[in-house]
Amino acid sequence: MRAPTIRDVAERAGVSKSLVSLVLRGSDQVRPEKREAVLRAARELGYRPNAAARSLSEQRTRTVGVLLNDLRNPWFVDLLDGLNSLLHTGGLHMLLADARLNRRAGQDPADPLLDLRVDGLVVVGTLPDPAALGAVAARMPVVLAGAREPVPPGVDQVAGDDEQGARLVTEHLIGLGHRRIAHLAGYGAVGELRRRSFEATMRAHGLAERAVVETGDMTEEGGYRATVRLLSRPDRPTAVFAVNDITCVGALSAAEELGLRVPHDVSVVGYDNTSVSRLRHLWLTTVDNAGHEVGRRAARFLLDRFERPGGEGRLHLAAPTLEIRGTTAPPA
Amino acid sequence: MRAPTIRDVAERAGVSKSLVSLVLRGSDQVRPEKREAVLRAARELGYRPNAAARSLSEQRTRTVGVLLNDLRNPWFVDLLDGLNSLLHTGGLHMLLADARLNRRAGQDPADPLLDLRVDGLVVVGTLPDPAALGAVAARMPVVLAGAREPVPPGVDQVAGDDEQGARLVTEHLIGLGHRRIAHLAGYGAVGELRRRSFEATMRAHGLAERAVVETGDMTEEGGYRATVRLLSRPDRPTAVFAVNDITCVGALSAAEELGLRVPHDVSVVGYDNTSVSRLRHLWLTTVDNAGHEVGRRAARFLLDRFERPGGEGRLHLAAPTLEIRGTTAPPA
DNA sequence: GACAGGTTCTGGAACGGTCCAAAGAGGGGC
DNA sequence: GCCCCTCTTTGGACCGTTCCAGAACCTGTC
Numbered sequence: 001m002r003a004p005t006i007r008d009v010a011e012r013a014g015v016s017k018s019l020v021s022l023v024l025r026g027s028d029q030v031r032p033e034k035r036e037a038v039l040r041a042a043r044e045l046g047y048r049p050n051a052a053a054r055s056l057s058e059q060r061t062r063t064v065g066v067l068l069n070d071l072r073n074p075w076f077v078d079l080l081d082g083l084n085s086l087l088h089t090g091g092l093h094m095l096l097a098d099a100r101l102n103r104r105a106g107q108d109p110a111d112p113l114l115d116l117r118v119d120g121l122v123v124v125g126t127l128p129d130p131a132a133l134g135a136v137a138a139r140m141p142v143v144l145a146g147a148r149e150p151v152p153p154g155v156d157q158v159a160g161d162d163e164q165g166a167r168l169v170t171e172h173l174i175g176l177g178h179r180r181i182a183h184l185a186g187y188g189a190v191g192e193l194r195r196r197s198f199e200a201t202m203r204a205h206g207l208a209e210r211a212v213v214e215t216g217d218m219t220e221e222g223g224y225r226a227t228v229r230l231l232s233r234p235d236r237p238t239a240v241f242a243v244n245d246i247t248c249v250g251a252l253s254a255a256e257e258l259g260l261r262v263p264h265d266v267s268v269v270g271y272d273n274t275s276v277s278r279l280r281h282l283w284l285t286t287v288d289n290a291g292h293e294v295g296r297r298a299a300r301f302l303l304d305r306f307e308r309p310g311g312e313g314r315l316h317l318a319a320p321t322l323e324i325r326g327t328t329a330p331p332a
Numbered sequence: 333m334r335a336p337t338i339r340d341v342a343e344r345a346g347v348s349k350s351l352v353s354l355v356l357r358g359s360d361q362v363r364p365e366k367r368e369a370v371l372r373a374a375r376e377l378g379y380r381p382n383a384a385a386r387s388l389s390e391q392r393t394r395t396v397g398v399l400l401n402d403l404r405n406p407w408f409v410d411l412l413d414g415l416n417s418l419l420h421t422g423g424l425h426m427l428l429a430d431a432r433l434n435r436r437a438g439q440d441p442a443d444p445l446l447d448l449r450v451d452g453l454v455v456v457g458t459l460p461d462p463a464a465l466g467a468v469a470a471r472m473p474v475v476l477a478g479a480r481e482p483v484p485p486g487v488d489q490v491a492g493d494d495e496q497g498a499r500l501v502t503e504h505l506i507g508l509g510h511r512r513i514a515h516l517a518g519y520g521a522v523g524e525l526r527r528r529s530f531e532a533t534m535r536a537h538g539l540a541e542r543a544v545v546e547t548g549d550m551t552e553e554g555g556y557r558a559t560v561r562l563l564s565r566p567d568r569p570t571a572v573f574a575v576n577d578i579t580c581v582g583a584l585s586a587a588e589e590l591g592l593r594v595p596h597d598v599s600v601v602g603y604d605n606t607s608v609s610r611l612r613h614l615w616l617t618t619v620d621n622a623g624h625e626v627g628r629r630a631a632r633f634l635l636d637r638f639e640r641p642g643g644e645g646r647l648h649l650a651a652p653t654l655e656i657r658g659t660t661a662p663p664a
Numbered sequence: 665g666a667c668a669g670g671t672t673c674t675g676g677a678a679c680g681g682t683c684c685a686a687a688g689a690g691g692g693g694c
Numbered sequence: 695g696c697c698c699c700t701c702t703t704t705g706g707a708c709c710g711t712t713c714c715a716g717a718a719c720c721t722g723t724c
Contacts, residue, residue: 005709005710005711006710006711007710017710017711018712018713021711021712021713025712049710049711050709050710050711051711052709052710052711053709053710053711053712054710054711054712055711056709056710056711056712057710057711057712057713058711058712058713059712
């Protein structure tokens, strides 16, 4: 019971395999009755083209690899969604690989993707080995999505605009009347950008010396500890802007434990609009990173490069939006 | 700058392509110095075998498709982790497809995987079209992981033991001294199993008529509303066992809003041990579904079937464990 | 009826591997 | 020196497509 091949279809339809190939690829140089016969035969046999054979012959796989660094990171999903929607209309498949899973198994996480000869690569989140990426980029289009890092030449980059996001948050808090505002900073390029923008915005409003920055490790625990320190100060801030939602949840716990009511006594804001922030129990004010738009744009860049290879690496920053929920209010 | 082929390696090493193939597939029928020469040539050229060509020739892809129904469902990740670890040692790759993403784009979500001629299929979570699955199962090994549904013949099934999990929770609560216990039920096969087991355990402890069941929709909102109803009753339960963590978070909000302290006034328990349950702010007592073990077992089943095709579909239930955290205590 | 020019169709050579039958090399026994 | 046997190595068929050059078939013109 082998799967039917293009030859089986040809035989059944009484034509050559070349004609079948022509029909299936939508050529208009075929007489309608032959086309019908071929399509009917294909349908009756349940024919599915063999992707391996096609890839071998066409020298491309119509598949792009997506390298995630951790499937647990929930905001990737929106990005994948956007990515997929556009790739699909381009007739391309997505092949997911989790770098964390593969790294544990040894080897470069991109290896399986490269062995399968993907036509392009989307690296989501922090990139693995920058040197290795450069070598890959020389062979195929590569887009870095959802991260801000120095990239090898010729690599496109798409991410949320962290500076704008941090500005939105800070101005929201200032607009509510807060003056003494703290930032729970993170690390990495993203953490840096958010912190800088927070500081710049405070400065722009003449609040430079009311700004406080505590550095955490982007975990709930870190957010908790940093907030305990912050809120125990004599001149405690009336608002806390956390580098991400999870840190913000830590801040929330800390405030609660110190007997402060959110948002009455202290406002807190997260970043990323994760599902956690949408729990009505927490209902965090946060920033939506426009993951879907980031994904779409990454796909766009990739499709562009398939058509016109080469050229400089481009950078696109998607505009984030502020999600005002229940953890921010004017100071008491 | 084409990628080097096996012929390039052969030429550089001064041997035939057959010998290169032999060496690369680890044959021991090769003189050591030739082996060395081949490996050196391959290394120098940066040769990577072309997966498409190999698949075509071998008539197998060394790839198994994993069909998820929603990447957002966090407990899949542990399962994938377990799956991947075992598949990897078998020299197999994992190809992820999100049914939700693909369904939106039209067509059967498994189509892309079938076109790529995966050697086997793991369906994670609720299965798509059961009829279609039967047709697939006739052609390749199929395992359903993490769901309890009637499956076509010859399909293996692996899942957490929901009956045991629900029993663990119920006995934990009874052991703490609770008597009037409510269950926030869900739907589907899993919801059914958990509810039935809750009822059976209550009955086994002579508490049949102290058991209350409210049916929700497995969302936070549903959990919230059902809990408000429950806790407003004159004979309100002292413990609530929710069908999943997210429902449990809704229950937590409801209790808090009604001025009841958890776990002092009311204990609540979730199910799934999701990352949400581990937030120290919530710190839910819950059930760990042994996702990693489920994944490993699914891989085991698949590998078995590659070696010995055919035979009855098997069922394996992984033993869940109770994660006792901060939301359960003896009744006041 | 031959011919030109267009439209349809076909055979066969890729693509890059695997695998098998058979050739070649080397060694031992007579 | 020849034969036989084992261990290595090789050529070539094959996997299922695409694609190109050219064959076959029309249709209309002179």
